[in-house]
Amino acid sequence: MGRRRGPLGRSVTTRMAWLAEGSSAMVVTPIASGSLVLLISAFIDPLFGLGPLLGVLLLCAASWLLLRFRDPPRKIPQDAGLLVAPIDGRVLHLRRERATHRRPGSDAASADIFEDLGGGSWIEGACTIPFDTEQRFTAVDDECEGDVWCLRLTVGALDLQVHRAPMAGTVVAGEHRRVADGWPERLRWVIESAGRRIEVVAHLTRPRFALTPLTSPGEPVRRGQRLAFMSTTPTLELRVPAAEWCPEITLMQGANQANGQEVHAGATVVFHPLWDAEE
Incomplete structure (x- = not known):
């Protein structure tokens, strides 16, 4: 386990082969602490019987972290144009x-800016370039040019916390936004390929012990490549242009397309292209 220079100019710890990058210290610390407490209790002083109990609790915590922060290899689908799930979890809605x-x-007139919508400053209307900046969305039943599909996933306590790229392309945006006016802390990625863009927004919660970006704007990524590791990601949203992709048929089942289907980062196909991706 060594250190290297990571994205955004920060130094990160090179991951163990079976652990998510950025999680090694969180796992090794309770293992070392628990082992040390057990050794002290066995050979020096059991601390009125509390030492062994504390040592076992620390090792149990380490076992849970090992399970939560594991990062096994994934078999990535290779068919052209497909989008894969960006994180492990279950479908909340599509x-x-x-x-x-x-x-x-910077050129927006102050009279056009809304400050009372929550989450900071906003201006009415969608981006001219898809996902050029953060936007507010509302669910619709009719169809209109510029609509997007939103796949919202909930991440369980034992789901992997590694975010992966849904498609191959270039990272054109990577934003970390703090808590503001009721909006949660979030990490936003935009990936572009052949003029087509998709957006991944991860909602974060506190306490958050680790946030390790594994790529940065301007860098090319492969489908299924690791984008980031975060110790707590309760929900994640993947948005794609409705004119470019259609959802996987199994995602369209159930009322409001919220069927609780389980997906796996980098392995589960969630959208298919509406164009001839083989060209």
Whole structure:
């Protein structure tokens, strides 16, 4: 286990082969502490019988962390144009959405900026370039140009916490936004390939013990490549243009397309291309 220079200029710990990058210290610390407490209890002082109990609890915690922060290899689908799940979890909903507001640019007039919608400053209307900046979305039943599909996933306590790229392309945006006006802390990625863009937004919670970006804007990524590791990711949203991709048929089952289907990062196909991807 060594150190290397990671994305965004930060030094990160090179991961063990079976652990998510950035999680090694969180796993090794309770293992070492628990082992030390047990040795002290066995050969020096049992601390009124509390030493063995504490040591066992620390090792149990380490076992849980080993299970939670594991990072096994995945078999990535190779068919052209497919999008794969960005994280392990279950489907909360799949719905059609439309952008209503976007983050204001430097040239936006102050009279056009809304400050009372929550989450900071907004300006009415969708981005001219898909996912050019963060947007607010609302669910719709009708169809309109510029609509997107939103696949929202919930991540369980024992699901893998490694985020993977849904498609091959170039990372054109990587944003870390803090908690603001009721909006949670979140990490946003935008990946582009052949002029087509998708957006991945991870919602984070506290306490968060680790956030390790594994790529940065301007870098090429492969489908299924690791984007980031986060110790707590309760929900994640994948948005794709409805004119470019259609959902996997199994995701369309159930009321409001919220069937609780389990997906695996980098391995489960969630969207198919509407164009001839073999060209």
